[in-house]
Amino acid sequence: MARRSEHSQEEIKAMILSAAELIVAEQGGSALTVRKIAGQIGYTVGSIYMVFDNMADLVLHINARTLDHIATHLEQTRDCTGALGIEAFAKAYLSYARQHLNRWRLIFDYHLPEDTPIPLWYQAKIEAVFGLVEAQFAQLDRNCPEAGRKHAARTLWAGVHGVCVLSLNGTLGAVGVNDVEDSVVLLARHFIRGWMGSGPVQA
């Protein structure tokens, strides 16, 4: 058997990614197995290893697509500027995480082995998302030195992410915070107010 050549390697890669994303979306990251993917695309397990190094490599490619998806989602929040723009961004990030919970979770749930570094092409995807936030910060205070702005943008975004994480895994709910949207807005608003009021920015 073998040598079917019904699909090119690129086509198979695309089929695997689509099938994998569907499984993740519908059943969560822990339900993602090579056997399930193989079954859905009509190939055997071995064929998946023709086009991906291993499961970690496959997940990384799924996550890269999700990061693109998130960036697109955030970009649609183009109407607002300044502090309100950042609040809108934060709300958009939360709404993405809610609507695509399992895909969003996979980005942070899957730890690649300690020794393997994050590939550069993947780092660029992360950078793209953070870059959007930073652009909003740039509109906020044009006098601020770039280094300080970058740091502030990344810090706030990590914070917004944290609120999303703890609310969507039930921790914040267990502790009496029911309206998460209020929380992300609260965090963004007060942080920005504090940041703007700090004059020449230090540490």
Place this chain on the structure above:
Amino acid sequence: MARRSEHSQEEIKAMILSAAELIVAEQGGSALTVRKIAGQIGYTVGSIYMVFDNMADLVLHINARTLDHIATHLEQTRDCTGALGIEAFAKAYLSYARQHLNRWRLIFDYHLPEDTPIPLWYQAKIEAVFGLVEAQFAQLDRNCPEAGRKHAARTLWAGVHGVCVLSLNGTLGAVGVNDVEDSVVLLARHFIRGWMGSGPVQA
């Protein structure tokens, strides 16, 4: 075979938890298996199911101990009060996460099945940690209504947690943030400044 009665159920439970914590600390959460635990304590796999419902139940008990551990670690930051006290808390949380990375991660990495709710005794452990942060907030502004303070404390803490998550999984590093301690302090400081300056607190 069977009926050894060398150890009471409670003793076995304690042995399992100790062994499990060591495996997690040394090899990470993904290396935690019932077979490995059983081997280390000198019992067979089946015996673990005498004292724990399943893996999820066991992990929950490990995490409960970690939450206690975190609370103790935070409580040792008793010297500072006010805004500096909260910054010290944030630094202490980060330092705990760094020193006990694998144990800390397990709390958020292990998702219990969608339908099973968080047990009340476990919610209380989470509440205890958040409660410490809230107590620091109470010193900050005694006039603030309790609801607003609670919300602010939980929001900021989720934010601090987010900075820790993204830095310790390499995301922030990939994006140019090298001094995480600066980030947690920046988040806490600006958030508090913005919050204090907001007068009668609204959403």
Place this chain on the structure above:
DNA sequence: ACCTGAACACCGTTCAAGT
């Protein structure tokens, strides 16, 4: 009552063998 050990239904990954 306590504990074993084998079984069951899964995993990811590899690779000789077929076309």
Place this chain on the structure above:
DNA sequence: ACCTGAACACCGTTCAAGT
């Protein structure tokens, strides 16, 4: 060159059977 299918070394969980 492309793909299979069986094998290998693992998983969590269950449960009849032994003491």
